[in-house]
Amino acid sequence: MVAARITVNGQEAPIAPAAPHTTVLDFLRERGLTGTKEGCAEGECGACSVLVARPGVDRPTDWVAVNACLVPVAALDGQEIVTSEGLARAGEPGTAPTLHPVQEEMAARGGSQCGYCTPGFVCSMAAEYYRPDRCAHASQEGDGAGDDGAEHGPNGFDLHALSGNLCRCTGYRPIRDAAYAVGAPAADDPLALRRDQEPPAAVPTAYARGDREFLRRGSLAETLELLRERPDAVVVAGSTDWGVEVNIRARRAGCVIAVDRLPELRELHVTEGHIELGAALTLTEIERRLDGRVPLLAELFPQFASRLIRNSATLGGNLGTGSPIGDGAPVLLALEASLVLADADGEREVPLAEYFTGYRQSVRRAGELIRAVRVPLPLAPTTAFHKIAKRRFDDISSVAAAFALDLRDGVVRRARIGLGGVAATPIRALAAEAALEGEPWSQETVEEAARVLRAQGTPMSDHRASAAYRSAMLGQSLLKLYAQTTEAVSA
Numbered sequence: 001m002v003a004a005r006i007t008v009n010g011q012e013a014p015i016a017p018a019a020p021h022t023t024v025l026d027f028l029r030e031r032g033l034t035g036t037k038e039g040c041a042e043g044e045c046g047a048c049s050v051l052v053a054r055p056g057v058d059r060p061t062d063w064v065a066v067n068a069c070l071v072p073v074a075a076l077d078g079q080e081i082v083t084s085e086g087l088a089r090a091g092e093p094g095t096a097p098t099l100h101p102v103q104e105e106m107a108a109r110g111g112s113q114c115g116y117c118t119p120g121f122v123c124s125m126a127a128e129y130y131r132p133d134r135c136a137h138a139s140q141e142g143d144g145a146g147d148d149g150a151e152h153g154p155n156g157f158d159l160h161a162l163s164g165n166l167c168r169c170t171g172y173r174p175i176r177d178a179a180y181a182v183g184a185p186a187a188d189d190p191l192a193l194r195r196d197q198e199p200p201a202a203v204p205t206a207y208a209r210g211d212r213e214f215l216r217r218g219s220l221a222e223t224l225e226l227l228r229e230r231p232d233a234v235v236v237a238g239s240t241d242w243g244v245e246v247n248i249r250a251r252r253a254g255c256v257i258a259v260d261r262l263p264e265l266r267e268l269h270v271t272e273g274h275i276e277l278g279a280a281l282t283l284t285e286i287e288r289r290l291d292g293r294v295p296l297l298a299e300l301f302p303q304f305a306s307r308l309i310r311n312s313a314t315l316g317g318n319l320g321t322g323s324p325i326g327d328g329a330p331v332l333l334a335l336e337a338s339l340v341l342a343d344a345d346g347e348r349e350v351p352l353a354e355y356f357t358g359y360r361q362s363v364r365r366a367g368e369l370i371r372a373v374r375v376p377l378p379l380a381p382t383t384a385f386h387k388i389a390k391r392r393f394d395d396i397s398s399v400a401a402a403f404a405l406d407l408r409d410g411v412v413r414r415a416r417i418g419l420g421g422v423a424a425t426p427i428r429a430l431a432a433e434a435a436l437e438g439e440p441w442s443q444e445t446v447e448e449a450a451r452v453l454r455a456q457g458t459p460m461s462d463h464r465a466s467a468a469y470r471s472a473m474l475g476q477s478l479l480k481l482y483a484q485t486t487e488a489v490s491a
Contacts, residue, residue, distance in 0.1 A: 002203070003015075003016065004016065004074060004077040004078075004205055004207045005077065005078065006027075006073065006076050006077065006078070006079060006080075006081065007079070007080040007081070007200070008028070008031070008033070008081055008082075008083065008086070009033075009081075009082055009083060009085060009086030010086065013031065015027070015073055015074060015077065015207065016209075017209065018030075018073055018074075018209075019209050019210075019212065020072065020074050020207055020208065020209055020212045020213060020214040020256060021072060021212065021246050021252055021253070021256075022072065022073050022074075023068060023069055023070065023071060023072060023073065023243065023246070023247070024036075024048075024050065024068035024069075024071045024072070024073045024076060024081070025038055025048045025068040025069040026073075027073040028050070028068065028083060033083050033085055035083055035084035035085050035119035036048050036049075036050060036068050036083055036084070036119060036120075037116055037117070037119065037120065038069055039116070039117070039120075039166070040069070041069050041244075041247040041248060042069070042070075042243075042244045042247060042248055043067040043069065043070050043164070043240055043243065043244065043305075043306075043308065043309055044164075044166070044394070045117070045120070045164075045165070045166040046067065046117070046120040046121070046124060046162075046164040046165030046166060046306070046308055047116060047117050047119070047120040047165075047166075048067055048068040048069040048120060049065045049066065049067060049068065049119075049120040049123040049124050049164070049165065049308055050065070050066065050068045050081050050082065050083050050084075050123055051063045051064065051065055051081060051082040051083075051123055051126060051127055051191075052064050052065075052066050052076070052079060052080070052081050053079065053080040053081070053082075053194065053199045053200060054199055055199050056132070056195065056199070057132075057285065057288045057289060058132040058133060058288075059132050059195045059196060060195065060196060060197060060198045060199065061194060061195045061196070061197060061198065061199040062130075062131075062132070062195065063082070063126065063127050063130045063191060063194075063195070064127055064284070064311045065123050065124045065126070065127035065161075065307070065308055065311060066308060066311050066312050067164070067240075067243075067308050067309070067312070069243065069247065070238075070239050070240055070243030070244065070247075070312070071238075071239050071243065071312065072214060072236075072239060072243075072246075072256070074205060074207045074214035074256075074258075075214070075216075075236070075239065075258050075260065077203055077205040077207065077216070078200050078201070078202065078203035078205075079199075079200050080199070080200050082123075082126075082191065083119075083123070084103075084118075084119035084120075084122050084123055087100035087102070087103060087122065087123075087126055087191075088100055088103065089190075100122070100126065101129070101182050101183070101185075102122050102125045102126050102129055102178070102182055103122055105177075105178035105179075105181045105182055106118065106121070106122060106125075106175070106178045108178070108181075109174045109177045109178045109181065110170070110174040111170060111174045111175040111177070111178045112170060113169045113170040114168075114169050114170075116168075117165065117166060117167045117168070117170075120165050121162060121165045121167065121175060124161055124162050124164065124165050124307070124308065125161070125162065125178070125179055125182070126191075127161065127311075128157055128158060128161035128162075128179070129157075129182055129185065130185060130191060130192060130195065131158075131161075132195065133156075134155070134156040134157065134158075135155070135156055135184045150302070153176075153179060153180030154180065155180055155181070155182060155183065157179045157180055157182065159176060159179060160302065160307060160393070161179075161307050162175070162179065162307075163306040163307055163308075163393050163394050164305070164306025164307055164308030164309060164394060165308070202216070202218075202261030202262075203216075204216055204217055204218045205258070211254060212252065212253070212254055212255070213254070213255045213256070214256045214258070215233075215255065215256070215257050215258070216257070216258040216259075216261065217257075217262075219262065219263075219264070220262050220263075220264035220265065220342065220371070221344075223257065223259060223262060223369075224342060224343055224344040224367070224369070225344050226257060227257065227343070227344070227367045227368075227369065228343070228344045228367045230255050230257070231366035231367045232254070232255065233253070233254075233255040233256065233257045234253040234255070234256045234257070235256075235257050235259055235320070235369055236256055236257070236258055236259070236260070236317075237258070237259055237260040237265075237279070237280050237312075237313075237314040237316055237317045238260060238282060238312030238313045238314050238317055239312065240305075240309050240312050240313045240317065241317060241321050241323075242256075259279075259280055259316075259369065260280050260314070261280070262280055264278075264371065265278045265279045265280035265281075265316065265371060265372070266278045266280050266281055266285075267281075267372075268281060268286070268289050268290075270293075271377075272377070273376065273377055274374045274375060274376045274377055275290075275293070275294065275374070275375045275377065276340075276372050276373070276374050276375075277315060277372060277373045277374075277375070278316075278371075278372055279314060279315060279316025279317075279320075279369070279370040279371055279372055279373065280314050280316055281314060281315070282310065282311055282312060282313060282314055283301055283304060283309075283310035283311075283313050283314070283315070284307070284310045284311045286301075286315070287301040287310070294335070294375060294379060295379070295383050296331055296334065296335060296379075296383040296384075296385060296402060296404060297331060297335075299383070299384065299385040300327060300328070300331045300385050300402075302393070303327065303385065303387045303393065304327050304328070305327075305394055306393070306394040309394075315328050315332075315373050316369070316370040316371075316373070319332070319339065319352070319355070319370060319373070320362075320364070320369070320370055321360065322356060322359070322360035322361055322362050322425070323360065324359065324360075324420060324421065324423060324424055324425050324426055325396055325397050325400070325420055325421045326420065326426070327387065327397055327400050327420065329352070329356075329418065329420055329426035330385075330400045330401060330402040330418035330419055330420040330426055331385055331402040331418060332352050332373060332375070332418065333352055333353060333402065333416070333417075333418030333419075333426060333427070333428050334380075334383070334402035334403060334404040334416045334417060334418040335375050335376075335379070335380075335402075335404055335416070335418075336351070336352075336353075336375075336376055336404075336416055337351075337352045337373050337374060337375050337376075338350060338351045338352060338373075338374045338376075339352055339355055339370050339372070339373060339374075340370070340371045340372040340373075340374060341363075341364055341365075341368050341369070341370060341371065342368065342369060342370075342371040343365065343367045343368040343369075344367065347371065349374070350363060352373075353428050356425035356426060356427075357425070358424060358425065359424040359425065361425075379404070380404035380405055380406050380414065380416065381405075381406060381407070382403070382404070382405040382406070382407050382485060383402075383403060383404045383405070384402070384403045384480075384481045384484065385400070385401070385402045385403075386400070386401045386402075386403075386477040386480060386481070387399075387400050388400070388465075388473045388477075389464075390464070396464065397420055397421050398421055398464045398465035398469070398470060398473070399419070399420070399421045399422060399459075399465070399470050399473045399474060399477075400419065400420035400421055401417065401418070401419055401420075401473075401474060401477040401478075402417065402418040402419075403415075403416075403417055403477075403478070403481050404416040404417075405436070405441075405481075407441050407485070410440055410441055410442075411438070411439070411440055411441065412436045412437055412438065412439055412440075412441050412445070413437070413438075414437060415432075415433040415436040415437050416428070416433060417429035417432055417433055417453070417478075419456060419457060419474065421459070421470065422456065422457030422458070422459040422470055422471075422474065423457040423458050423459070424458070427456070427457055429453055429456045429457075429474075431452050431453075431455070431456060432449050432450075432452045432453040432456060432478070435448060435449040435452045435453075436449045441482070441485070443482070446478060446479060446482040447479070449478060450474075450475035450476075450478045450479050451475065453474045453475050453477075453478050454471045454472065454474050454475040455471070456474060457474075459471055
């Protein structure tokens with residue numbers, strides 16, 4: 001195989017001698033590109049964000065902002081990134097570079113004070129600046145947040161593109177002003193023109209230093225054979241979970257196998273009976289490709305971490321970790337989703353409700369990975385996702401509740417409720433579902449079902465919430481859904 005290399009700001013650079021666990025952040029800083037900063041090392045602050053050329057949704061290439069502190073540099077073998085230093089255009093010899101329009105607006109509107117967070121903000125803003133359909137919203141008036149939490153400027157800039165970036169000294173108003181002031185890319189903007197070319201193809205990678213390896217195969221079949229040989233390997237896609245383990249807990253793996261670019265895990269199909277979502281599609285890709293077709297998922301995505309995380313995180317990874325507080329599982333449980341599990345001997349389909357067996361444990365066998373998530377059709381007509389957390393966005397859930405109801409002629413014909421944060425695994429609220437089905441959708445029915453729902457799971461007390469609070473919030477979430485549906489009817 002060709003030696004592992006990465007293109008940074010237009011210049012190709014070897015990844016060696018970096019260790020296989022070395023992050024993009026550390027790789028860049030070791031090369032003198034110190035605009036990329038470490039603030040938290042767990043994807044919470046965005047000081048490390050950089051742009052990556054990825055397969056586009058509306059054009060061949062999208063410029064996508066990701067947390068460089070989480071991604072192993074070996075995962076970007078053969079790929080192309082741009083840092084804050086690479087956004088400015090080089091001037092003539094002896095002259096200063098020309099600032100990028102995003103950088104110009106940040107400077108002109110006082111969007112930087114100490115400057116520590118500024119390069120990360122600039123990269124996230126640049127990704128939104130180059131979003132192909134951004135200017136389609138240019139006629140939109142106002143800059144306030146709507147009922148769904150969305151906030152767009154008159155230039156179509158989605159302010160939640162910056163939801164993963166934190167600033168501790170400037171204050172957000174001048175940063176928002178800068179975001180809302182940028183126009184459309186110029187006709188000769190090289191990064192805008194780059195969107196019309198194909199992104200770098202994923203390349204097989206075999207990168208080793210000492211007794212540690214980072215491996216990527218070219219196909220699913222090859223990867224499954226490799227997993228059979230190396231059942232102890234850590235499988236990564238977006239690295240939003242594993243990256244934290246590496247940085248905060250100093251975990252190291254003898255072998256890491258990347259599946260994020262496998263074509264077989266990046267397909268999205270809609271059939272008469274189900275929607276199949278490839279396990280390695282990022283949440284942002286699913287969100288944009290579905291475009292609201294699954295309302296419950298559309299409600300989940302804005303509340304799932306930040307845009308920077310969603311640009312890397314996958315449903316396969318979210319479910320593969322087995323975390324009881326992952327926000328994807330409650331929604332998919334309410335949707336009655338199933339998982340397609342694959343190994344070298346074939347595939348099997350497992351209902352998600354039967355997948356989790358204990359804390360961070362599942363029926364997935366050694367050598368087996370999640371290939372796809374299947375959501376059956378038709379969808380329940382009444383759905384809601386309620387996330388209870390200390391912060392409205394970019395936070396871990398204290399409790400998450402997802403509802404999918406079929407209400408006809410005032411009667412609950414079918415009810416599915418998925419819960420997270422109240423047991424050792426994500427669970428279905430079977431007793432509450434039974435209390436609803438076949439009953440009138442009325443205040444009395446809902447209050448009784450809410451009482452049952454409060455007793456579901458085995459919530460615990462921790463620094464996020466007490467067990468009593470978690471139980472109370474379960475009941476309140478169902479009462480909230482009832483209020484929302486009755487308000488919609490009366491309106």
